[in-house]
Amino acid sequence: MNPWAGRQRTIHVQEVAMRDGLQSEAGFVPTEQKVELVNRLASSGLQKIEVSSFVSPRAIPQLADAEAVFDGIARRPGVIYAALVPNVRGMERAISARADEVNLVMSASESHNRANLRMSGAASFEAIKEAASLAAAAGLRVTASLSCSFGCPMEGEIPAQTVQTWCHRLISEAGIRSITLCDTTGMAYPALVEELVGLVRQSSPEAEFALHFHNTRGLGLANVFAGLEAGVVRFDAALAGIGGCPYAPGATGNICTEDLIHALKVSGYQCGVDLDALIGTAKHLEQLLGHITPGQLMKAGPRLAQRAAATPKPAV
Numbered sequence: 432m433n434p435w436a437g438r439q440r441t442i443h444v445q446e447v448a449m450r451d452g453l454q455s456e457a458g459f460v461p462t463e464q465k466v467e468l469v470n471r472l473a474s475s476g477l478q479k480i481e482v483s484s485f486v487s488p489r490a491i492p493q494l495a496d497a498e499a500v501f502d503g504i505a506r507r508p509g510v511i512y513a514a515l516v517p518n519v520r521g522m523e524r525a526i527s528a529r530a531d532e533v534n535l536v537m538s539a540s541e542s543h544n545r546a547n548l549r550m551s552g553a554a555s556f557e558a559i560k561e562a563a564s565l566a567a568a569a570g571l572r573v574t575a576s577l578s579c580s581f582g583c584p585m586e587g588e589i590p591a592q593t594v595q596t597w598c599h600r601l602i603s604e605a606g607i608r609s610i611t612l613c614d615t616t617g618m619a620y621p622a623l624v625e626e627l628v629g630l631v632r633q634s635s636p637e638a639e640f641a642l643h644f645h646n647t648r649g650l651g652l653a654n655v656f657a658g659l660e661a662g663v664v665r666f667d668a669a670l671a672g673i674g675g676c677p678y679a680p681g682a683t684g685n686i687c688t689e690d691l692i693h694a695l696k697v698s699g700y701q702c703g704v705d706l707d708a709l710i711g712t713a714k715h716l717e718q719l720l721g722h723i724t725p726g727q728l729m730k731a732g733p734r735l736a737q738r739a740a741a742t743p744k745p746a747v
């Protein structure tokens with residue numbers, strides 16, 4: 432008997448392997464392989480896929496083909512094809528590539544913002560305001576991601592007040608309604624997740640919050656369940672658990688999409704995703720990258736699959 436079976440809440444898992452994942456890979460994945468991966472992810476039932484980022488190709492050469500990937504994908508009705516954008520130049524590129532949604536990024540940590548985006552937090556915020564108004568005029572959906580919300584590898588603790596203030600300003604001055612609190616280097620833990628989500632929801636009740644965890648210290652899925660307890664229904668995750676920010680020391684993989692969906696399903700939540708198809712795509716990605724990835728379900732299988740496979744066939 433599953434004690435959580437009565438929950439039956441729908442949880443939205445937002446796929447970020449194509450952006451957060453591939454940006455931290457040593458090699459360049461060819462464009463046609465990226466296109467195939469996005470198409471497979473969409474056909475497994477994921478409703479939001481971060482396809483690439485429109486950043487400087489010198490900063491992230493792995494994603495220099497963002498336009499070509501957007502151009503090559505088969506757009507599936509109902510799927511939101513998103514892109515990460517750091518500035519107005521990126522916004523213009525996203526509009527001409529016909530991204531459905533832009534994820535405007537800045538960091539809650541001044542030091543990480545300068546390392547990653549080569550500008551102050553204040554300058555990033557001004558860029559976001561301008562980019563958000565361009566997006567609104569062009570009819571694109573807009574979200575914002577606040578990196579290092581749960582701590583910074585360079586600055587240590589980030590005061591909750593700092594996160595609350597940026598959220599408030601993103602909403603009231605940039606007109607953004609959907610904000611993702613990102614744990615860029617896996618510094619979050621469940622009690623902190625519950626506390627910070629509670630605080631930002633209190634100070635910005637009109638916003639919708641999503642969570643983005645990295646599993647750097649093994650707390651990724653525990654943090655998701657803390658987020659669920661706090662009422663969050665949107666989580667970023669990366670196929671096969673790949674990922675990491677090249678400009679954040681010690682950053683490692685995102686929480687793993689198929690591991691997360693399995694954990695949610697066995698806990699009575701709905702995600703609308705075909706888990707077997709996703710596992711197949713995760714294995715394909717691992718082969719393509721040519722190295723072992725952190726995902727666990729693709730090695731172990733879903734919890735009842737092994738039992739079925741091990742059951743002896745009746746003698747004839």
Ligand code: COA
Pocket residue numbers: 454484485486487488490491515517518520521522524536547548549550578676677678
């Ligand atoms: N897309 C493509 N090129 C861009 C760009 C964008 N969004 N923004 C700037 N550039 C180009 C400029 O045209 C300029 O090119 P040039 O040297 O050929 O003239 C060059 O990049 C430098 O522009 P500048 O505005 O001075 O940028 P910068 O060097 O200060 O870098 C960012 C600022 C934000 C563009 C860069 O730090 C960046 O792309 N960071 C993203 C890092 C990232 O993706 N991290 C992981 C995800 S959170």
Ligand code: ZN
Pocket residue numbers: 451613614615643645674675676685
């Ligand atoms: Zn990340």
